[in-house]
Amino acid sequence: MVDRKGAEGVPAPPWRKTRKPAQPKRQLSQDLIIETGLRILDTEGLDALSMRRVAQELDTGPASLYAHVANKEELLELLYDRVLGEIRLPERDPARWKEQLRAYALEVHRVLMAHGDVARAALATIPTGENSVRAGEFIFGLLVEAGMPPREAAIALDRLSLYIVGDAYEASLHYTRMRAAGFTDKREYFESWVGQIMTYYRALPPEQFPHVTKHVDDLVDAGGEERFRYGLDLILDGIEARMPGKRA
Amino acid sequence: MVDRKGAEGVPAPPWRKTRKPAQPKRQLSQDLIIETGLRILDTEGLDALSMRRVAQELDTGPASLYAHVANKEELLELLYDRVLGEIRLPERDPARWKEQLRAYALEVHRVLMAHGDVARAALATIPTGENSVRAGEFIFGLLVEAGMPPREAAIALDRLSLYIVGDAYEASLHYTRMRAAGFTDKREYFESWVGQIMTYYRALPPEQFPHVTKHVDDLVDAGGEERFRYGLDLILDGIEARMPGKRA
DNA sequence: TTTAGTGGCGAACGCCGTTCGTGTCAAGTA
DNA sequence: TACTTGACACGAACGGCGTTCGCCACTAAA
Numbered sequence: 001m002v003d004r005k006g007a008e009g010v011p012a013p014p015w016r017k018t019r020k021p022a023q024p025k026r027q028l029s030q031d032l033i034i035e036t037g038l039r040i041l042d043t044e045g046l047d048a049l050s051m052r053r054v055a056q057e058l059d060t061g062p063a064s065l066y067a068h069v070a071n072k073e074e075l076l077e078l079l080y081d082r083v084l085g086e087i088r089l090p091e092r093d094p095a096r097w098k099e100q101l102r103a104y105a106l107e108v109h110r111v112l113m114a115h116g117d118v119a120r121a122a123l124a125t126i127p128t129g130e131n132s133v134r135a136g137e138f139i140f141g142l143l144v145e146a147g148m149p150p151r152e153a154a155i156a157l158d159r160l161s162l163y164i165v166g167d168a169y170e171a172s173l174h175y176t177r178m179r180a181a182g183f184t185d186k187r188e189y190f191e192s193w194v195g196q197i198m199t200y201y202r203a204l205p206p207e208q209f210p211h212v213t214k215h216v217d218d219l220v221d222a223g224g225e226e227r228f229r230y231g232l233d234l235i236l237d238g239i240e241a242r243m244p245g246k247r248a
Numbered sequence: 249m250v251d252r253k254g255a256e257g258v259p260a261p262p263w264r265k266t267r268k269p270a271q272p273k274r275q276l277s278q279d280l281i282i283e284t285g286l287r288i289l290d291t292e293g294l295d296a297l298s299m300r301r302v303a304q305e306l307d308t309g310p311a312s313l314y315a316h317v318a319n320k321e322e323l324l325e326l327l328y329d330r331v332l333g334e335i336r337l338p339e340r341d342p343a344r345w346k347e348q349l350r351a352y353a354l355e356v357h358r359v360l361m362a363h364g365d366v367a368r369a370a371l372a373t374i375p376t377g378e379n380s381v382r383a384g385e386f387i388f389g390l391l392v393e394a395g396m397p398p399r400e401a402a403i404a405l406d407r408l409s410l411y412i413v414g415d416a417y418e419a420s421l422h423y424t425r426m427r428a429a430g431f432t433d434k435r436e437y438f439e440s441w442v443g444q445i446m447t448y449y450r451a452l453p454p455e456q457f458p459h460v461t462k463h464v465d466d467l468v469d470a471g472g473e474e475r476f477r478y479g480l481d482l483i484l485d486g487i488e489a490r491m492p493g494k495r496a
Numbered sequence: 497t498t499t500a501g502t503g504g505c506g507a508a509c510g511c512c513g514t515t516c517g518t519g520t521c522a523a524g525t526a
Numbered sequence: 527t528a529c530t531t532g533a534c535a536c537g538a539a540c541g542g543c544g545t546t547c548g549c550c551a552c553t554a555a556a
Contacts, residue, residue, distance in 0.1 A: 028504080051544060061505045062544075072544065123417065128448060133457065140467065141459040150459075152478075154466040159479035166414035169371065200376060209381065211389040211398075218402040219388065230400075231407035234486030241485060276535080299513060309536045311515075320513065 081129025329377025367416035
């Protein structure tokens with residue numbers, strides 16, 4: 001009551017707790033919470049994303065968040081959909097469905113990877129957000145318009161999504177593990193952790209595991225992007241083979 | 249020091265706490281802990297699997313477990329490998345590699361599903377346990393002996409594993425969600441939860457989402473096993489197309 | 497000026513994983 | 527037989543979590 005703008009020049013008496021520094025305390029809102037959550041997710045990872053942490057960032061207590069967000073799970077869903085909002089979809093062209101499907105998959109993968117840990121929140125969710133519906137309409141429509149029976153197109157969409165998110169999820173686990181171990185450099189982490197595994201594999205009895213022991217390097221090599229593309233093409237080729245009108 | 253066997257006839261003074269009832273207190277061991285953990289995982293799900301819960305089941309405090317298990321993560325890895333121990337592998341026959349690969353995938357999937365939630369622990373792990381190495385040797389050897397270059401076989405193995413575990417993981421999330429919502433019957437859950445989603449989808453503006461709104465039933469139908477097989481065949485066909493010696 | 501209503505949030509509840517220091521007892525040694 | 531030693535067991539506590547309850551300060555209406 002006493003702290004008014006005009007009094008700013010005079011220091012407040014020290015016994016009066018500065019309850020609210022003159023600033024009008026910017027309003028909480030779901031949007032603000034989401035943005036803050038996303039920032040934490042990007043810079044500190046999913047494990048650091050607690051309601052308390054978000055509240056702290058907003059200079060308040062955790063209880064305040066529950067007026068705008070039902071619970072943590074809902075917050076994660078909102079975060080996921082926010083991230084999905086970053087994917088850009090081209091004009092649909094059923095004649096080039098395979099090409100477009102591939103580009104879409106790579107785009108989603110890219111976006112998920114760009115937000116390190118969000119995939120870990122994603123897999124735990126059944127997508128109902130606006131942006132994920134939009135993406136669903138794109139893919140599903142593409143396949144249907146290319147001639148695939150709707151039921152089959154639905155399954156194909158589901159499998160493709162599972163693959164994309166699953167891969168991103170796995171990658172984010174490595175990322176998390178790396179951070180937990182205190183590494184900041186990918187190369188360092190790789191050499192430390194993966195090195196251990198390689199040593200272990202090499203120490204296995206060769207008569208019992210001839211192939212594994214002989215090709216440790218190939219097995220253990222992370223090579224993320226290449227692996228993702230390989231599996232993606234596996235799936236796309238499979239879909240193509242099942243597409244009616246294809247030589248069949 | 250005072251409680252001796254000979255004094256058993258005399259009731260202990262009430263102020264002396266009966267520290268240890270005569271029973272020799274069966275020994276803790278890593279194996280016992282794993283079995284207990286697995287039982288909890290099967291009957292109550294991953295969310296109920298805490299160190300405290302395991303300890304309670306063993307009539308002790310959580311601290312006691314740490315003598316046999318480094319931490320919770322290690323316990324989960326051990327649980328996962330224990331479950332993998334249940335998969336049965338046939339004699340390897342490279343001539344029938346595709347058939348065997350398919351059977352293997354279905355077997356692993358079956359075992360993971362049988363232990364409801366274990367897949368949720370699995371995806372968070374880089375497999376180093378004895379049983380997972382054994383499985384790896386089987387698949388990898390099969391592909392290599394069928395003529396696939398080792399590097400490619402390694403990637404194929406990786407992608408296939410990701411798919412299997414990813415699908416089981418997703419299924420276990422539904423399972424968990426179902427339990428959390430208090431349903432015990434699959435049908436009930438399906439109709440309640442999935443029904444909501446269908447209502448939501450149907451309420452979307454048709455001009456913006458023509459395909460999704462028209463085929464809600466196909467999109468939302470869970471149909472787990474069928475979907476898994478569809479994606480599996482997608483992948484296997486893709487691998488076959490890349491197998492040297494195939495017409496190619 | 498009083499009142500009613502509402503959003504913000506401090507404090508607390510009951511969980512969690514993990515650690516520390518002590519208690520207990522069996523086996524080995526004198 | 528008496529003592530020492532070492533390994534195991536574990537109560538208690540630490541610092542974190544998600545979530546709820548009920549009060550408080552404030553605004554808008556009367």
